[in-house]
Amino acid sequence: MTPQNRVSLDPANWDDFSTSAHQMLDDMIENMRTVRDRPIWQKMPDDIRAEFTAPLPENGADLSAVYEEFTEHILPYPMGTTHPRFWAWVIGSGLPVSVLAELLAATQNPNLGGGDHVANEVEKQVINWSKQMFGFPEGASGLLVSGGSMANFVALAVARHNKAPYDVREEGVQGQAVKMTFYASVEAHSSVPKALQLLGIGKAGLRLIPTNDQFEIDVAALEAQIIADKTAGYLPVCIIGGLGTVNTGAVDDLGALLKIAGKYDMWFHIDGAFGAMSVLAPQFEHLRDIVSQADSLAFDFHKWMYIPYEAGCTLIRDREQHSTTFSEHPAYLAHQPRGVGAGTDWFSDYGLQLSRGFKALKIWFAIKVHGLGDFRQSIQQNMDHATYLAQKVTAHPDLELAAPAPMNIVCFRFVAPGLSGTEQDDLNREILFRIQEAGIAVPSYTTLNGRFAIRVAHTNHRSTYEDFDLLLESVTDFAKVILAEKVAG
Ligand SMILES: *Cc1c(COP(=O)(O)O)cnc(C)c1O
Numbered sequence: 001m002t003p004q005n006r007v008s009l010d011p012a013n014w015d016d017f018s019t020s021a022h023q024m025l026d027d028m029i030e031n032m033r034t035v036r037d038r039p040i041w042q043k044m045p046d047d048i049r050a051e052f053t054a055p056l057p058e059n060g061a062d063l064s065a066v067y068e069e070f071t072e073h074i075l076p077y078p079m080g081t082t083h084p085r086f087w088a089w090v091i092g093s094g095l096p097v098s099v100l101a102e103l104l105a106a107t108q109n110p111n112l113g114g115g116d117h118v119a120n121e122v123e124k125q126v127i128n129w130s131k132q133m134f135g136f137p138e139g140a141s142g143l144l145v146s147g148g149s150m151a152n153f154v155a156l157a158v159a160r161h162n163k164a165p166y167d168v169r170e171e172g173v174q175g176q177a178v179k180m181t182f183y184a185s186v187e188a189h190s191s192v193p194k195a196l197q198l199l200g201i202g203k204a205g206l207r208l209i210p211t212n213d214q215f216e217i218d219v220a221a222l223e224a225q226i227i228a229d230k231t232a233g234y235l236p237v238c239i240i241g242g243l244g245t246v247n248t249g250a251v252d253d254l255g256a257l258l259k260i261a262g263k264y265d266m267w268f269h270i271d272g273a274f275g276a277m278s279v280l281a282p283q284f285e286h287l288r289d290i291v292s293q294a295d296s297l298a299f300d301f302h303k304w305m306y307i308p309y310e311a312g313c314t315l316i317r318d319r320e321q322h323s324t325t326f327s328e329h330p331a332y333l334a335h336q337p338r339g340v341g342a343g344t345d346w347f348s349d350y351g352l353q354l355s356r357g358f359k360a361l362k363i364w365f366a367i368k369v370h371g372l373g374d375f376r377q378s379i380q381q382n383m384d385h386a387t388y389l390a391q392k393v394t395a396h397p398d399l400e401l402a403a404p405a406p407m408n409i410v411c412f413r414f415v416a417p418g419l420s421g422t423e424q425d426d427l428n429r430e431i432l433f434r435i436q437e438a439g440i441a442v443p444s445y446t447t448l449n450g451r452f453a454i455r456v457a458h459t460n461h462r463s464t465y466e467d468f469d470l471l472l473e474s475v476t477d478f479a480k481v482i483l484a485e486k487v488a489g
Helices: 014-033 046-051 063-074 096-108 118-134 148-163 191-198 219-231 254-263 275-280 282-291 319-326 360-395 421-437 465-488
Strands: 141-145 180-185 206-209 235-242 267-271 296-300 312-316 399-401 409-414 442-448 451-457
Touching (some): 014 063, 014 096, 046 063, 096 360, 118 141, 118 312, 118 360, 141 148, 141 319, 148 180, 148 191, 148 235, 148 267, 148 296, 148 312, 180 191, 180 219, 191 206, 219 254, 235 254, 254 267, 275 296, 312 319, 360 409, 360 465, 399 465, 409 421, 409 465, 421 442, 451 465
Parallel strands (some): 180 206, 267 296
Antiparallel strands (some): 296 312, 399 409, 442 451
């Protein structure tokens, strides 16, 4: 007699599963539709937080009971990224069509490490579209990754592998006589030093070049440092240009960096985590020509193309240089002539990950449904909003810009006469906390020239001009309340 299975993890009753699933879908659509009507963020009560310390369950519960827990304990306390007044760090606002694509992708559950199946073709198409967006040549390669941090890591690994004067994969960097050096501005994102630490270059091998008053890399200082390093016996291998720095959205003089990289036979990488998308909009279209000449480009779909997390991308100008950095073919991953193990181009040969999810589908859906045209318009609209906000700040007697706002980031502060620098910082930090805690808006913060600033980084396709009016009204209203409290003591 054939033995019977002890267990199946599929639903015992598919009809019940379907009923629950439809309920969830309807609820989530309603959630997206009504996001503006809810507070953007609220602090989780302690008893809710405590729910997440319950021990590991041995026995399962009904799907409907678990969903109820979700609606009570999880759904009401989001980060707020899908709300029209979320402008913190640089975080995209999500796209409804991609929510659906996530369901479809998880249903197929492919692994895009390799093999011969359609999901790989979808990712290849998304990579090819990315090459077209940024003018990269047909022979370029690319990889979808978790985000800009991993995109920078992959690109810098390719730079290191191809510029090292020895076989770095074989020999490593330990004990080598020649020390490679990398160059970026002091405004470079923290993922750059992180990547170089992991690549054995260390912070010691990263030269952080000062910036001018626009927060752009000082090109003369960069070249002087390269020359000094060569004289001192270092090997300068890579310049990292910022296209949209994280603090202020500054754009380094990419044309000048490209020239210097060419002159000293160095790799030219662009960190365009969010800012690369600006070249899709009329205002920054002129940069596309320079971007197209970089050796590598890191950018995020989950920032300024609004795709739900996670979705970053690396483009590498030379496919061969890319694959020779990462490919490994043990017997269990050998590419076969036929069957599911066929295919010459496996994504696992282009990065660190072997197992890879189908994040390509949510990007593919979004680009197909919206066309690039919708994105161009929305990105330009975001920049128009930022210009509007910066102008209102400048015109307001109690507000000041903390930095130029060339792209989609506006840093500003409330200025109260008679307060010291530290008191100003405390006031603005308190204003920010109150706006967030009141559930009105979520800007973030940074420090510029030693002073605290409220920072609006705008990659939100749901915001309107009125949302920015409300932000500034709230800033000035809370400032008055806080100053009055101070006087009252
Ligand atoms: C956000 C950002 C990164 C890191 O990207 P993640 O997607 O958060 O990993 C790198 N560089 C810049 C300029 C960024 O703004």
